[in-house]
Every structure is written in structure tokens, then in C-alpha cells.
Amino acid sequence: MEKVKQKNTLKNVVAVLIGALLMGFLWRVRGDTGWGSSWGLLNAGFVFTMFIVLVNGERKKLDMSWLAITSLSFMLTVPAWGTLLNQITGVLHRPTDFGVVNENVYVSVWSAVLIMLSLGFGLATVFGIMLGRGYSDKQWKVKDFIILIAVFYITDLVTKATVSHFILNLIQPEAVDLFSKGLAAEGIEGDVWKVYLQHFDNVSWGKKFEGGRNYFSTIQVISSVFRSAASLLATRFIIKDKISAKVGFIVSSAFAFSITVSDLFFYFGNGGYHMQGESAFTDFIYPWSCWEYFTGFIAGAIITAFILSMKKTDDVPELAFSKVPEKPTSILQFVLGFVFMIGVSIVRPVLERYGDSPYQIIATVIAVVVAIAFVVLLNVKFGFNAQKISVSKLYGILLPIFVAYICIVYFFIGAENEINIHSIGSFHNILIVISAVTVAASSVLFNGNSKQTD
Numbered sequence: 001m002e003k004v005k006q007k008n009t010l011k012n013v014v015a016v017l018i019g020a021l022l023m024g025f026l027w028r029v030r031g032d033t034g035w036g037s038s039w040g041l042l043n044a045g046f047v048f049t050m051f052i053v054l055v056n057g058e059r060k061k062l063d064m065s066w067l068a069i070t071s072l073s074f075m076l077t078v079p080a081w082g083t084l085l086n087q088i089t090g091v092l093h094r095p096t097d098f099g100v101v102n103e104n105v106y107v108s109v110w111s112a113v114l115i116m117l118s119l120g121f122g123l124a125t126v127f128g129i130m131l132g133r134g135y136s137d138k139q140w141k142v143k144d145f146i147i148l149i150a151v152f153y154i155t156d157l158v159t160k161a162t163v164s165h166f167i168l169n170l171i172q173p174e175a176v177d178l179f180s181k182g183l184a185a186e187g188i189e190g191d192v193w194k195v196y197l198q199h200f201d202n203v204s205w206g207k208k209f210e211g212g213r214n215y216f217s218t219i220q221v222i223s224s225v226f227r228s229a230a231s232l233l234a235t236r237f238i239i240k241d242k243i244s245a246k247v248g249f250i251v252s253s254a255f256a257f258s259i260t261v262s263d264l265f266f267y268f269g270n271g272g273y274h275m276q277g278e279s280a281f282t283d284f285i286y287p288w289s290c291w292e293y294f295t296g297f298i299a300g301a302i303i304t305a306f307i308l309s310m311k312k313t314d315d316v317p318e319l320a321f322s323k324v325p326e327k328p329t330s331i332l333q334f335v336l337g338f339v340f341m342i343g344v345s346i347v348r349p350v351l352e353r354y355g356d357s358p359y360q361i362i363a364t365v366i367a368v369v370v371a372i373a374f375v376v377l378l379n380v381k382f383g384f385n386a387q388k389i390s391v392s393k394l395y396g397i398l399l400p401i402f403v404a405y406i407c408i409v410y411f412f413i414g415a416e417n418e419i420n421i422h423s424i425g426s427f428h429n430i431l432i433v434i435s436a437v438t439v440a441a442s443s444v445l446f447n448g449n450s451k452q453t454d
Helices: 002-030 037-056 064-076 085-089 109-121 125-134 142-161 163-171 173-185 192-198 212-237 242-261 264-269 287-309 326-353 360-382 391-412 427-446
Strands: 091-093
Touching: 002 037, 002 287, 002 391, 002 427, 037 064, 037 125, 037 287, 037 326, 037 391, 037 427, 064 125, 064 326, 064 391, 085 091, 085 109, 085 264, 091 173, 109 163, 109 212, 109 242, 125 142, 125 212, 125 242, 142 163, 142 212, 163 173, 163 192, 163 212, 173 192, 173 212, 192 212, 212 242, 242 287, 264 287, 287 427, 326 360, 326 391, 360 391, 391 427
Parallel strands: none
Antiparallel strands: none
């Protein structure tokens, strides 16, 4: 018994390390052409959730169709952070092409830390709730999903229109003043709050004015904390799913911690406090890329460790769509889980990475053919009915294949200015290689966990 316990402990430790390497890999790739923005979050959710199923056991609520829905939920939370990352140095603004404020604007480092914590906390809450739902014995109905999405969006809209502006003015009034000066320079007078409401959540409009991009982005980040908190409370007390709410909170907290700690790469990379010193890094270490990688690495470790520590529950199916006849349900599951999820993951990176290249059309056609052939092969091996497939065996095949595919595309496929093989010697790309090789090689260790065991 003691040997079995030690073996399980060692396996869990290895799983946490692999989870960290995998999310680090996925989060760095998320910032690259082909996986950027919400599509990068879809890719991260897809691959990382497969890993969680492999290490923690398959569930009826995490078959291919529900895996796709869980991954899609990650796309709901895509904040903007371009103006936030350097604030940890205490500098909000340096003179730009706008030429309105021709001197540095300084802020409290603690206000910058608070904003980064908010950014991370609001980043993945719905995904965390959906991941927890997969391991909960609470059976969700259609109305439960409607409640979650409604609370998420209503809270987001209300707080963007109201309280977020008050909070920003309280914790970082310099950001409000900078935007006000930017508006005044263009002949727009009045309270920035009212101006925001006139161009509600339109960051593209805000970018036209000095301080506007930062103001719109920070309002979004502050609002994301409220919508995340409201979603967690609705899951716990209205939907009454304690496990999903708990996992959602841990995932949110993991990203809040990891994205803030990793921001130290920008602090030291920009010369420290008020950017007064020299960069602590060489051309070997790129702050932005390392910030991305270690955000994922730390969050991946925390999330994996928590999932593995959870008490096992009964494996039950969802009630949502349970009354739909089996044949249309199977078709929908196949289209959602295989055609969409796998197809998008294969084709979109190639399409985007060739951009305006003359090779874009032919490369995309080849990717589509590969995707179709791959889906057909999976159908031949596992069958058409997603509900009858052993997902641990399926994910055991898909995980190393997709990790290898992403790595190959990242380094070798795309227009000349998009491929990363030229910078393979940089620190973050060395980590990418180590992560990809380690995850792909070790996935066999977790293959075959068809059921959760106590």
C-alpha cells in the first residue's frame, strides 16, 4: 500500500511538471501569429483539457463535444494588455507620436500590480468553471448554461458603464488624467467617463487619443474582475455547483498570480523602477515572450496540482440536450468535436501564418486536406458516436500529435517573417522545444486512465 501511495505521489508530481510545461508552451504559442487573440485561448483550452483528462481520468462530461464547448468558453475572456505590462516599473506613459504629454507620467507600482492581478483573475474564469463542471457530479441543464452566460455578460456591460470608472479613478487617477489631456488636445471636452459611454467599449476609437487605449483596456480589465466574481457566485449559489465554482476560482487565481509574477520580466527588462537603469537581459532573453511562457508555466502547475488533489466524484452525464434523439446528437457531437475543433486547430494557424503570402491559398488547401484525412482516420479507428469513444485513448493519441504539430508550425511553417526557427536559440524558444519534447514523450505515461480511481 505504501509503495502504491509513493508511486501515485511521484506520478502526480510528474503530472504537475508536465502540466506546467504544457501550459507554458501553449501560452507562449498563444501570443504568436496563427494562435493569437481568442483563437489562441481556444487552442490552449483544447490541448490543456485533453491533458487534464489523461492525468485525472476520463469523464462523460468531457467527451469530444464537451471538450470543444469547454475550450470555446476560453474565448469569452480576451482582455487587452498592451499598455499594462510596463506599468510595473511605475511608468504609465512616455512621450509618443501624439505629442500631447511630452514628459513621463508616473504611477504607483502597487496600482500597476493591482491591475495585473485583475487582468489575470478575469482571464479564464468561465473556462475554469467549465473545466470544473467536467469533474463535478452536478448535472447541468440548458438553463444553467444560460444563467452563467447571462450573468457573465450582464455584469460585464453594467460594470463597464458604471463602477469600473470610479475604481480606476481611485487606484490610478493618472490614467484618467492622461486620457483627459489626450481628448482635450483633439478638441473633445468633458468627463472621460461620459466620453467612454458615447463610444462604449470601442477601444479602436480610444486608440486615436493619447491615453485612450490604456483607459479603455483598464476599464475592461477592472470589469473582468466583477464579471468573473459574479459568474463564480452564480455557479455556486444559483446553479449550485460547488466544485465548478471552486475550480473556476482556482483557475482565476492561478492566472492572477502567474501573470503578475511573470510581469517581473518587464520590470527588469525595462531597467527597473522608473526605467532608470539598464536592461538586465540580453538579446537571449525577450521579456514579452518570457512573460507569456512563464504565465502559462506557473498557472499550468497550479491548475494541474489542484485538479489532481480534488476528491473524486461520480461520473455522470449532463442533462443538457439529453432529450435530443441519439442520431442528431451524435452528428452534432461529431461536427463540434471533430470537424470544428480538430479542423480549426489544424487549418487556422497555417492560414494566418502565411498572411498575404502567395503561398497562402495552396498551404491552406493542403492543411484542409490534412485535417479531413486526419478526421477520417480517427473516425475509422474510434467510430462516429462520440459518446461511445474511450476519450482517454483518443486524447492519448491527439495530445502528442497536436503538441508536435503546433511545434512544427511554430518553427517552420508560414511566411519568412513568421517562422521562429531563426530565433530557436533564444531562451523562450529553447523552453518551447524542451516543453514540446517532454510533453509528447511523457503523454504515454498517462494514456489509458479510462476511469477516475479513488
